Amino acid sequence: MSSHEKSTASDAEEPSALERRSADLVTRLLKVGIDGLGPFDSAAKVAKAARADHPSTESAVHAVVRQHTKLVAGNGFVTGLGGLFTLPVSLPANVFGFHVLAVRAVAAIAELRGYDTTKPEVRSAVLLTLVGADATDVLKSAGLPTGGRLVGLVTSRVPRPVLMLVNKGVGFRLIAKFGTQGLLRLPQRALPVVGGAVGAGLDTVMFRRITKNAEKALPPLTGGAAQAVEGSA
Template sequence: MTGMFGSRKSGKQTPVALDQGPMASSALALSRRVLAIGIDGAAGFDSAQQVADAALRDHRHPDRAVQGIVSQHRKLAAKAGFVTGLGGFVTMVVAMPTNILGFYILTTRMVAAIAMVRGYDVRDERVRTAILLTLVGTDADDLLKRAGVVSSGRLAGLATRQLPAPALMVVNKAVGFRLVSQLGDKVFTKLGKGIPFAGGVLGAGLDVLLLNRIAASALHEFPAAGTRIGAAR
């Protein structure tokens, strides 16, 4: 069976270069778009800096600010998931691709805002790559390995390593590939949203569940300044 990153025979996977193949440019474009809008913002969509600043202003303490950021994005994800499934199967076919891309952008902003509150510079390409890797959860170590990057400590540790730009680009492409793969998985999972209203409730629940997992990963991967040294994954 041919997998996303190689062919599987007898349960073993043969690695292939992550930056090759007809989907390579599309995978990288997806990663770049998610990072650009999720971190830097767009018309009508606040940047991670704006979200972090507002959370610190409202809550006055980093830990409470982080909780506020997660709560804010949880509500936004629930609303988007509900609206996508509300109209049933017919409208879902049109709305789902936009919803899924929007979900990745939303969670990227959440993770970036958390990282900023905890003192990370999201302008650093290495930090941006670490943020992107949180979207794929437990697959992050595997993607780093396949890209030739040895994982040691939390993802935020990438910021302290002198990784060359080509290595970061390969990792970003790898994440893009994985996100494309997850698009198909999400479409299949969300077929249950074909029933009006009930589909909206299910959609909201699924999106919140996944966002909570990514939030938990972000809280672990981007520790506060006082807990970074010696921290292990």
């Protein structure tokens, strides 16, 4: 093989900048959003605290959603206060912070309903709730069944390379959405203070959409489904 052919083959194997960004984003969302970092509690710890304070699983789920709705609104408000001059810094911080909170909320809901968020399949399912209807396309691209709820994914033994494809697909879509959100929010968030109120409102609507999707896609594990999860561990 000539040096030119070797160089071409090496370039083909080298991940693109978009792939590296996607992988880094997914890694950070899972690490911070599910496992926690420093004072930012893990999803399992959030779920445990909610369970201790509420008599039923569903009341604990609702408490987690309420808690994180306030955090999301606060994040959107604070990062929008500075207006146009702070947007280059505040908007990326807002978008990342939003998705970290969304991941933790969904993962806490999953924990409360009997899922083990240390399992790769469950972690991928949590990520899929972030992209809404695009989850079907992500699953299809990875060669997985697209019908039914995400519970089908978490009760199966999915090869790690396939889960990596799922996570990569979510990462690609989130990065694309980051850009779209930035363009859509720019006019409304250009004004100081007003931008904060707009950011809080938009983030709250988006967050509730994600959690409603998660509550439907990840129902409480009972009977055979719970046994399947235990068997696949």
